[in-house]
Structures are given as C-alpha cells and as structure tokens.
Amino acid sequence: MKKINLSKLIGLVIGLSLVLACSAAAMDSQDSKVLLSDKLVVTAAKENIQKFTGSDADAINGITLMKTYVGDVYQVTTEADNVYNINVKTGQVETAMIQADPDYSVKGKDISSMEKVAEAFVEKHYTNFKDKKMTLVASKVIDHGGIGKEYVYSWNEKSGNAYTLSFASVSFFPDDNRVYYHGTDRELLVDTLPKVSQVDAQKTGERSFEMGSAAETQSRLIVMPSGDSQILVWMVDTVEYDKLGFAHGGSVIIDAISGEVLSTNPFN
Amino acid sequence: MKTKRIGILLSAFLLAAMVIVPGVSAYQASSYGNTYSNLDTNQVASDAADELYDMGYVSTAHTGYPGATAARNLMSSDNVFFFDGHGSPGIIQFADSNDAYLTARADTGYPHLQTSSGQLADIVLAVYMACNTNVASDTYGNVAYQSFVEGVDMSLGWTGTINSGQSEYWSERFWYWLDEGCSVKIASQRATSDTSTAYGGDLGGMGNYACRSNGNCASTIDPARAGS
Numbered sequence: 001m002k003k004i005n006l007s008k009l010i011g012l013v014i015g016l017s018l019v020l021a022c023s024a025a026a027m028d029s030q031d032s033k034v035l036l037s038d039k040l041v042v043t044a045a046k047e048n049i050q051k052f053t054g055s056d057a058d059a060i061n062g063i064t065l066m067k068t069y070v071g072d073v074y075q076v077t078t079e080a081d082n083v084y085n086i087n088v089k090t091g092q093v094e095t096a097m098i099q100a101d102p103d104y105s106v107k108g109k110d111i112s113s114m115e116k117v118a119e120a121f122v123e124k125h126y127t128n129f130k131d132k133k134m135t136l137v138a139s140k141v142i143d144h145g146g147i148g149k150e151y152v153y154s155w156n157e158k159s160g161n162a163y164t165l166s167f168a169s170v171s172f173f174p175d176d177n178r179v180y181y182h183g184t185d186r187e188l189l190v191d192t193l194p195k196v197s198q199v200d201a202q203k204t205g206e207r208s209f210e211m212g213s214a215a216e217t218q219s220r221l222i223v224m225p226s227g228d229s230q231i232l233v234w235m236v237d238t239v240e241y242d243k244l245g246f247a248h249g250g251s252v253i254i255d256a257i258s259g260e261v262l263s264t265n266p267f268n
Numbered sequence: 269m270k271t272k273r274i275g276i277l278l279s280a281f282l283l284a285a286m287v288i289v290p291g292v293s294a295y296q297a298s299s300y301g302n303t304y305s306n307l308d309t310n311q312v313a314s315d316a317a318d319e320l321y322d323m324g325y326v327s328t329a330h331t332g333y334p335g336a337t338a339a340r341n342l343m344s345s346d347n348v349f350f351f352d353g354h355g356s357p358g359i360i361q362f363a364d365s366n367d368a369y370l371t372a373r374a375d376t377g378y379p380h381l382q383t384s385s386g387q388l389a390d391i392v393l394a395v396y397m398a399c400n401t402n403v404a405s406d407t408y409g410n411v412a413y414q415s416f417v418e419g420v421d422m423s424l425g426w427t428g429t430i431n432s433g434q435s436e437y438w439s440e441r442f443w444y445w446l447d448e449g450c451s452v453k454i455a456s457q458r459a460t461s462d463t464s465t466a467y468g469g470d471l472g473g474m475g476n477y478a479c480r481s482n483g484n485c486a487s488t489i490d491p492a493r494a495g496s
Contacts, residue, residue: 068466075462083458085465095465097457145402145412145478146422146485147453154469167469173457175484180457182464225468235470239429244369245356245408247399247429251472265433265472266306268354268398 034063034074045076048086052093052125058082070225087184096125096181106174111141111151114172118153122168126183132157132166148175162192162221162232189230194221194256196234201259205236205252208264215240215249221256232256239267295492297325297348300334302363309352312397312436316350319443324492335367336360340379344387347494348394352439355398355426358408372409381414389419392487392495393452395442397435401425402478416480421495422452422487423480426473434472438463446489453485 034041042060049057059079065088066073072088073095085095100106104121106114115136123129138154150171157166165186172179194201202217211217217238223230234256239249250266297320301313310331317329325348330339339362343349354361358372367379374382381388388394394415402425404410412425441462445455460475479485 066462066465070466070468073465081454083461085461095461097461142476143427143478144456146481146483147456147477147479148484150475152475165468169464169469176453178457180461182461182469184468241356244359245400245405246354246359246361247356251431265431267429268307268309268352268432268435 032065032067034065036060036063041074044091045074045084045086048091048093049076049084052084052096053098054124092185093125094182094184096179098179098181100172100177100179104172104179105177106151106172111139114151115139115153118151118170118172121170121179121181122153122155122183125181126168126185128166128185129155129168132185133159134166134168137163138169148173150180157188159188159192159223162194162223164188164192164223165225165230186225186230188223190223190232192221192223192232194232194234196254196256196259198234201234201254201256202236202238204254204259204261205234205238208252208261209238209249209266211238211249212240224253231262233262295325295347295494296345297321297327297350297492298339298342298346299327299329299350300339300352300362301329301331302334302353302361303332304354304363307354307432309432309436312352312439313350316352316439316443319447320348320350320492322447323490333363333365335364336362336370336379337367340370340381343381343391346388346391347492348489349391349420350395350397352397352435355396355401355411356408357400357403357405358410359405360396360398360401360411372411372414373407376408381411381418382409383418386419388415388495390494391415391420392493393422393424393489394420395424397424397426397430397439399426399429399473402427402476402480412478412480416482419495421481422485424452424456425478425480427476427478429473430476431472431474434463434467434470434474437466438474449488449490451486451488452479456485 046057062077064075066075073085076084082098084093087094134155137156140152142150152171154169157164168183170181202219215238219234219236222235224233234254236252239247247267252264253262299313299317301310314329317327320327360370361368369378371378371380374380396411401411412423415423438459442455442459445458
C-alpha cells in the first residue's frame with residue numbers, strides 16, 4: 001500500500017476546508033455588495049446624497065446593489081447610521097432613513113401640528129413637489145409599542161381619478177429623532193381613463209379569492225410600472241373574517257383596460 | 269516521532285473543523301413555515317433559519333405541516349422563535365389541520381402561550397409574522413403581548429392584516445439587518461423602509477408592526493444569545 005505523505009495530507013485538508021468555507025460564505029451572500037474601492041460608484045453616491053441633504057455626506061461604510069420589483073437601487077449605509085436608497089437609473093435618493101434636523105423635531109407636537117413640518121420637509125427634498133397636483137392621502141400615528149411612535153404623512157399625485165407613480169411619504173420617529181422619507185417622481189406615460197368600471201373590477205377581485213357575501217371590498221385606480229412603461233390598474237382589496245377572526249382575501253391587481261387579473265397577493 | 273505526527277495531523281483536522289464550523293452554539297432558533305391551501309411560507313422560514321444559523325444559533329426550519337402542540341412544547345427551549353403563516357386576534361394557525369391553533373390565552377381548548385411560570389423566559393426574540401398578532405381578542409388574548417408576559421424579551425406582532433408578498437420581502441430584509449448586527453428596532457424600521465422601496469410605497473400592512481418589551485427593543489440578537 002502506497003504511503004501518503006503527511007505534509008501533503010495536511011495541506012490537502014487545510015486547502016479543502018478553506019475552499020469549503022469560502023464557498024459557504026459566497027452562497028450565504030444574497031446581496032451584491034459594491035466594493036468601496038469602486039470610486040465611480042462611491043463618488044456618485046456621495047454627490048447624490050449631498051444633493052439630497054444639502055450638506056456634506058457622512059462617511060460611507062457600505063453600498064449594496066438591491067434588485068427590487070420596481071427597479072434597481074444602490075443602498076448606501078453611512079457611519080452616522082443613515083441609510084439612503086439611490087435609484088440606479090435616475091441617481092435620485094428616493095428613500096432615506098436619517099437623523100432628523102432640529103428643524104423637524106417632533107417633541108411636544110401632535111399629528112396635526114406636525115403636518116406643516118412634514119410638508120416643509122417634503123418640499124425641501126422632493127424637487128417638483130409644488131409643481132405637481134399632490135394630494136394628502138394619509139396622516140396617521142402608528143404605535144410600534146417598544147419601538148415608539150411613528151407620525152406618517154403621504155402625498156400622491158392624481159390624474160383624473162388615478163394615483164400616479166409620483167408620490168412622497170415622510171415619517172417622523174419622535175422617540176429617537178429619526179425621519180424616514182420615500183419619494184418618487186415619474187413622468188406619467190399612460191392615459192388614466194379606465195375601460196373597466198370600479199364595480200366590475202371589485203367583482204373580479206372578489207371572484208379571485210372566492211369571497212363570500214360578507215366580503216368588504218375597496219379599490220383604487222393606480223398607475224404601476226411595467227418594464228420601462230406604465231400600466232393603469234385597479235388595486236382591489238377584499239376581506240372577510242371567519243368565526244375565529246382569521247382574515248380571508250387579500251389584494252388583486254386588475255388591468256383597468258383589459259380586465260385581466262395580473263396578480264393576487266393573499267393575506268397571511 | 270509517531271506521536272508527534274499524530275499530533276500534527278489532529279491539529280490540522282482541528283484547524284479545518286474550526287474553519288468549516290463557524291461556532292458551536294448552545295442557542296436554539298425555530299422558524300416555522302406552513303403549507304396552506306392558499307399560501308406557502310416554507311421558503312421564508314428556511315431563509316430566516318439560514319440567517320439565524322449565520323448568527324450562531326442552532327437553527328431549524330420547521331416546514332410543511334407543523335403542528336401547534338409540538339411547536340409550543342419546543343418553545344420552552346427556544347431562544348429565537350419565528351412564525352410565518354395565518355393569524356387572527358389571539359391565535360396563530362399552523363398547517364396541521366388536526367393541531368392547527370396556538371392561542372395566547374389559556375383555557376381555550378387549544379395549546380396556548382399563557383402559563384403560570386414564565387416558561388418563555390429564554391426567548392430573546394419572538395416574531396409572529398401573521399395578521400392581527402398584536403390585536404387582542406376577549407376570548408383568545410393577544411399573541412405578541414402574551415408572549416412578552418411569558419418572559420420573551422422582545423415580541424413582534426402586527427396590528428391589522430398583512431399581505432404575503434410584502435411580508436416575505438420584509439422578513440428577508442429584517443433577518444438580514446439583524447445578521448448585520450442591527451437592533452430589533454433598527455432592523456424593523458429598515459426592513460419596512462426596504463419593503464416600501466421594493467413595493468413602490470405599498471407596505472401591504474407591514475408598517476403596522478409592534479414590539480412588546482420591557483425596554484425599547486433596542487437590543488441585538490447577534491451573536492447568538494438567550495433571553496435575559
């Protein structure tokens with residue numbers, strides 16, 4: 001029987017273990033991390049953040065390319081614990097979770113007295129806010145228990161009865177003086193007159209989930225992205241409860257021109 | 269000489285084992301996915317279990333048709349508990365049709381969270397990702413709240429209905445941020461922000477999360493640990 005060289009065996013074992021460890025690490029990584037040595041991306045990210053905040057960007061400690069259903073974004077995390085999502089196509093900061101300026105402090109203010117502060121914040125960060133027909137669609141307080149309260153304000157552009165892809169939302173977290181912003185500004189590319197009526201869309205939505213007679217159904221006419229184009233749809237939300245209180249139903253997206261069901265999204 | 273060679277060989281194997289196995293943990297995490305007629309949450313539970321493994325937990329994804337009784341029994345030795353499935357005020361529903369319901373309150377005829385001894389004190393984080401798990405029922409109680417009363421350090425539930433598409437994405441991001449070393453509070457906020465980005469502002473109810481705890485849910489769960 002041929003003798004195995006001990007040093008070769010040790011080398012083989014260590015080598016194999018390193019290969020396995022590296023493969024496992026690579027398989028674990030679901031994100032596409034951008035190397036901070038990629039100066040082009042880092043410089044562009046800093047410039048876009050600077051444009052958004054109006055001041056020097058704090059030190060970047062990570063950039064990840066995220067693929068989402070509505071397009072790719074660079075997610076930038078900074079030393080000051082801020083997070084910015086930058087639209088890869090437009091270069092605009094569309095989402096930001098950041099430390100709030102003292103101007104936007106929530107301390108001692110209620111939901112209604114914060115509305116003007118929220119509007120001022122959005123006007124500063126959403127370039128075309130005043131030029132668009134933005135309607136306030138939500139103003140509410142969410143109690144996150146041990147995570148604290150959140151004051152939420154949302155605006156959406158309307159064209160006829162349809163909500164377009166241009167919207168802005170700002171949340172204040174008074175307990176840790178942080179603010180969350182989400183705004184998208186998109187040119188309207190489709191006609192917003194539906195061929196399918198709201199009543200018919202709701203009936204279709206209810207059929208999709210085989211709802212009973214106790215179903216409560218609501219719907220909104222909205223514009224959605226569809227590749228590089230857009231599509232007019234009815235977003236139908238339908239729900240009914242069984243005797244134990246379980247919600248049955250969910251959301252259905254229906255093409256507002258053809259009446260075709262594009263997707264269903266059931267409740268947990 | 270022979271002894272020395274064996275020593276070198278053992279050292280090499282030990283080194284290899286240290287590289288391959290990130291750490292031997294005594295901390296246990298259970299993630300429950302379910303197969304219902306209209307919803308399958310198994311992949312979400314498996315992905316969460318993978319992230320928990322990366323954090324150093326002995327992590328198991330219980331998928332397919334798990335039952336409420338076995339899950340409740342195992343909870344007493346869990347350090348992290350994650351459930352993705354159907355919920356209602358005071359109840360979560362497992363996929364085993366003969367053993368489906370776990371209620372918050374006792375005396376409901378079903379397995380329940382409520383005890384007289386704080387049996388869940390070893391759990392640092394419990395996430396009940398289902399509709400209305402932070403809503404109280406007169407009969408069945410409140411899942412997130414009862415879990416906290418039984419000793420769970422941080423207990424997450426939802427006020428209102430949640431949609432499965434958004435919840436799947438939220439979960440992926442939430443466990444990712446925890447694995448990055450964020451606190452439960454920051455991970456919840458960032459997962460919600462990411463879901464808003466991915467779904468064009470439509471959170472599908474995921475923004476209505478609530479954390480029940482003695483403090484402010486600002487603790488981390490990475491590296492693996494038990495409840496305090």
